[in-house]
Amino acid sequence: MTEKTMSGSHDADQDEAVRALYEGFPYPVVLPDLDAVIAGAKVPLWNPVDSAALYFPELPARRDLDILVAGCGTTVAPVLAAYIPEARIVGIDVSQSSLDLSQQHAERHGLTNIELRQLALEDAAQLGKSFDFVHCHGVLHHLADPTAGLRALGGVLKDGGALSIMVYATYGRAGLYMLQELCQRLGLQVNEQDGQKAQDLLVQLPPGHPFSMIHAERQQRIAIPEVMDMLLHPRDVSYTTDGVRQLVDSAGLKFHRWLGQAQYTPGLSGLVSAGLGPELASQDPWEQAAIAELFLGTLIKHEFVVTQDHRRTPAELFQGDGLLHAIPVLAPHLIVEQDGAVVRLANSAHQVPFQLSGDVGHFAPILQAIDGKSSVQQQLDARPETASSQSPERALALDTLRQLYFSDLIELRVGP
Ligand SMILES: C[S@@+](CC[C@H](N)C(=O)[O-])C[C@H]1O[C@@H](n2cnc3c(N)ncnc32)[C@H](O)[C@@H]1O
Structure with a gap:
């Protein structure tokens, strides 16, 4: 063969x-x-x-x-x-x-x-x-x-x-792969009985085991199909x-x-x-x-x-002038919190929490101008402080839009 x-x-x-x-x-x-x-x-x-x-x-x-x-x-x-x-x-x-x-x-x-x-x-x-x-x-x-x-x-x-x-x-699954190896060494198989043993093993894990990065609630029993999927999977790269x-x-x-x-x-x-x-x-x-x-x-x-x-x-669409012609839209899972003069923005779809914060006076006009129809250029032209293509405020607003985009707080569409 x-x-x-x-x-x-x-x-x-x-x-x-x-x-x-x-x-x-x-x-x-x-x-x-x-x-x-x-x-x-x-x-x-x-x-x-x-x-x-x-x-x-x-x-x-x-x-x-x-x-x-x-x-x-x-x-x-x-x-x-x-x-x-x-x-x-x-x-x-x-x-x-x-x-x-x-x-x-x-x-x-x-x-x-x-x-x-x-x-x-x-x-x-x-x-x-x-x-x-x-x-x-x-x-x-x-x-x-x-x-x-x-x-x-x-x-x-x-x-x-x-x-x-x-x-x-x-890298984030390193702790899980350690436990997969442990189960293999013990000869655990894909069946209800061994699934339960693997389930019990998770409850007994010592504090600080790298697996806790994946499932923080150690004491909470993880359902057997999930345990199978994580620890007893026959093929997982x-x-x-x-x-x-x-x-x-x-x-x-x-x-x-x-x-x-x-x-x-x-x-x-x-x-x-x-x-x-x-x-x-x-x-x-x-x-x-x-x-x-x-x-x-x-x-x-x-x-x-x-x-x-x-x-x-x-990257090909929105670099340089591409950003000016783009139509920004607010991200679907955008969270906006205001605390006095500070605004905090986040996206609840993120795996690892991430927050962008800044001055309300700076962020509010940029976010309020986003209507899903007008382009970045139209929005900047409409505000006296950002209308001039040479103004530092315009450069700053463009930087902020770029930051909002790379933070997944807005999305960009190609304009007509
Ligand atoms: C971890 S589950 C993910 C299910 C679903 N995509 C989700 O996100 O909830 C993996 C699924 O892929 C299926 N699967 C595995 N190999 C497959 C293949 N070669 N073609 C189609 N489905 C497959 C399994 O049966 C299982 O339902």
């Missing part, structure tokens, strides 16, 4: 082990409150309607999207179907029990814009359809060949479409920012941007306060992202947007 066929059969065995895990323990366990989603009271994070500018900055916003949820598990497809009734949702997964739960959930809420099918995402072409938006969170890192999986998803994108991807991050770059490049696709880009912009972090601004300034965005990940230390996942190779990235 050649090495290739040996690894091929090993891959097939592991594929089956992954499928069996999710067949027996569908994920996630907790089904979201779809009534709240339908009522708009619970907004799915980074969804393609509210975050349209982020995924499709060059296209007019639309709700009648064709959406593929690849490796949909139990909840994502019904949530998107409920939140965007005008969209057509296709969910695929290798686990029939996960699809059944999604189906029951959808039927209970009378959702008709959803179609579910047992299919490996590597075979997405078999759907014979293409999509405006493909959601694939928490799946590629369980495949034998994540690059082939990503390439297959790129192959079903409509022209101008976007992929929303989440893969595990290496993780990525650094460099790994993400290689994954996207090797799939022949284009990295568009991080979903929470503040977390990858070390210029916004304490590194500048540490006097490292000049060293950072000379690095390219990938190097900066790598530095940010090492500095934060706690990122447990990377969420990012991937497009076809010909699409322009935000």
Whole structure:
């Protein structure tokens, strides 16, 4: 037997082990409150309607999207179907029990814009359809060949479409990988009994174990399917920012941007306060992202947007004069708090909390001018203090808009 066929059969065995895990323990366990989603009271994070500018900055916003949820598990497809009734949702997964739960959930809420099918995402072409938006969170890192999986998803994108991807991050999960090794050494298997043992083990972890970075509430029992997913998974790889770059490049696709880009912009972090601004300034965005990940230390996942190779990235669209012609929109999960003369801005979708604060007198006119229709140039021209292209106030306002953008507090659309 050649090495290739040996690894091929090993891959097939592991594929089956992954499928069996999710067949027996569908994920996630907790089904979201779809009534709240339908009522708009619970907004799915980074969804393609509210975050349209982020995924499709060059296209007019639309709700009648064709959406593929690849490796949909139990909840994502019904949530998107409920939140965007005008969209057509296709969910695929290798686990029939996960699809059944999604189906029951959808039927209970009378959702008709959803179609579910047992299919490996590597075979997405078999759907014979293409999509405006493909959601694939928490799946590629369980495949034998994540690059082939990503390439297959790129192959079903409509022209101008976007992929929303989440893969595990290496450093933030270090404590979890220690426990995976521990479980392997003890010979724990994917079954209810061993799942319970792993569950008990988590409760007994000593304080300060690096796993507590991932799950701080040590005393709270983590549900068995979640324990299985974390500790007894037959196949789980993780990525650094460099790994993400290689994954996207090797799939022949284009990295568009991080979903929470503040977390990858070390210029916004304490590194500048540490006097490292000049060293950072000379690095390219990938190097900066790598530095940010090492500095934060706690990122447990990377969420990012991937497009076809010909699409322009935000860096290409909004640099220099591009920013003047952009139309800013407020980020969907923006939190604004005012404390006297100080305003604090944050985005509740961030994995690692991040805050931008400053003088209300400076931020308020910039934020109030954002109407989702006018360009940055029009907004600056309309205010006497920023109207002159030479004024320091205009340069300062442009800097602030850039900062708001890289902090994920506003999004930018390409103007007409
Ligand atoms: C951790 S769950 C994530 C579910 C969902 N994407 C979410 O974000 O909640 C991983 C899912 O991927 C599915 N899966 C694993 N390998 C797959 C493959 N090759 N093709 C399609 N789905 C797969 C599993 O059955 C499981 O439902």
